Amino acid sequence: MTGLDCLVMPLWNARKGGGAAHPLALSKVELAVLLRLIEALFSPGWTLEDGSVIPAGLLAGRTGKGPATDGLGLLLMVLNTRASGWLLLCGGSVRSKEGRGAATLARLLGCSPSGARKVLARLTEAGVVARGREATETRMRGRGRVMLLPVARAYGRVLAPVEASSGPETIVSQRPDGAVGDHAPDQGAAVLGISGLCGAEAVERAGDGERPDGAELHADHACVATPVVPPQLSCGFSGEVRGGEGRRPERACVREGQSADAAAASSPPVAEVGPLRGERPKESPVDERDGQRAGGAGAGGRQKPVGWDKAQRQRRVGLPADLRVRVALGPVAGLWERLSGWQQDQVEAAAQAELTRLAGMLMRPDLAPQLLADRFTDRLEETGGEALVDRPYPWLTRRGLVQRQACSDRRCDDGIRLDTGGECENCYNVVHIRRARRAKIAAEVDRQLPGLTIGERRQVLEERLREQAAIEAENFVCRREQARAEQARRDAARAAAQERTECERQAAAAADAVHQALPCEDCGQGKTAGLCEACGYRRRTEALIVEAGLVAATWVAALNDPGDVAGLTADVRASLEADIERARRQFLELMEPGEPDTDPALRASAFAFNALQTVEQALPEYRSSALGQLGRTEEAEAEARRA
Known part of the structure; x- marks a missing residue:
């Protein structure tokens, strides 16, 4: 079942226009793994319809202060934890009060080390984090380490005591607690923002980002075996131009006890030719660095996303x-x-x-x-x-491109009108209304509780202002819901009206199509909507002939004698038919010989229209004659005198 169907816009934008190098351009498998990880950490747990149970996450029962911060910190630490369960710690100098684990979590969360120390303490109390220090041969305080117990259990690691030593072979880049270095949140966050979940073999070769107490005070460098930071995401740490394999500068005495073959095998590739060896380089160090990094990445380094080089160019x-x-x-x-x-x-x-x-x-x-x-x-x-x-x-x-509206006016930006450049009047009205409301509530407090001190009065006033703001917010939500319901009702009515109009149009079109397919009632010609053009002209001509006969009979024939009326009507018909025949002969004289025989239907329509015009021209004369004769009768003259 689908419990929630939503569109996550950052993922959508990254997939559509972000390119393959975008951090959120996740494949379906990667996104499923991420969601499964979040479910294992924070899900409240539920039972499906088939009876299967989704267990609750590690922090499902976390309540009280800062559960969201603890959940975010746990997620970030899991993403920056190796398969062995040890958290990748940051380099640089840290305060002994907080420790390197708290400093690492502070960089991940973007908060202060003291706040991160509290979060780390709550996670330790919850049983998902174990902290301790590594034992040293001199029995002095060793490296501080942080283990994510769920990650270690998920990989089937045998959890040794936290204080146990991991062996000198795992120490690659260490740093004392009090060493001087850079603890900038931006650089650390950029480095630690990359997932640290890698293979087991790479984890065994990689070490924590610290140093023993006797090490030199130098900036932190990438691991030799498995680079944690891709070359393209370099933040400009010292030593990054010394080759593409992530080696740090070593002391002059570091290889004194090695054999010649071992020293030659472990020497960096740029040690053979360079300005410090007395030779002039054939190409710039930047080109050498780019070429070496490209070769290192192709050989055994971290694979670059498809399209990354193109995006960089x-x-x-x-x-x-x-x-x-x-x-x-x-x-x-x-x-x-x-x-x-x-x-x-x-x-x-x-x-x-x-x-x-x-x-x-x-x-x-x-x-x-x-x-x-x-x-x-x-x-x-x-x-x-x-x-x-x-x-x-x-x-x-x-921040820079976003318009910040201080009121409901869409032209407002930080209280300034975009179209005029002046102050927003609506913002002034809002401020005036808020001040008036505050003054009114303050007056009510003074009238109802006159004996309060200044602190108590301020507290009561703030409580009532919060209550008023909550009421206004609730009213705003109600009005918005009502507006949405009304808009939905109007949209539904508009859609129903459009559907009804479309149905009526389709019904009328179907009826018109059926009507157009009917044959002529008089001549039987098909697809004439029941009456062809020629027959229509004939019907109108017949009606006008009958009307002309009746008009003539009104002043000539005896209206109470049907025979007299019928005889006069026949005379008028004969006269009009003679006029129609003359008009027909004239029409034939004007046409070319043989032209009427080309299209019989067109010829019949032309003759019928010519007859109709002839009768229409004769009918006004019959009407005027009838009116003139009727106007000279005794009844008409008597009526005129009375009028």
């Missing part, structure tokens, strides 16, 4: 060629240069759509680019400048 340094978009994006040119090729295409399309929308509501559509540029300028002033924008793409699409 499409990156443009300058603004788009469209003049309107160039003017609009002028204030954020620095952010534009920091976008990838795909992100630039998305921002350009969004800017064009916003310009089209603004042009539709402005009296002068040519002012839309400058209006959007002013909006970008105001948003940058609120942020504090381009230097404080950590993620340009979300800032441009979710």
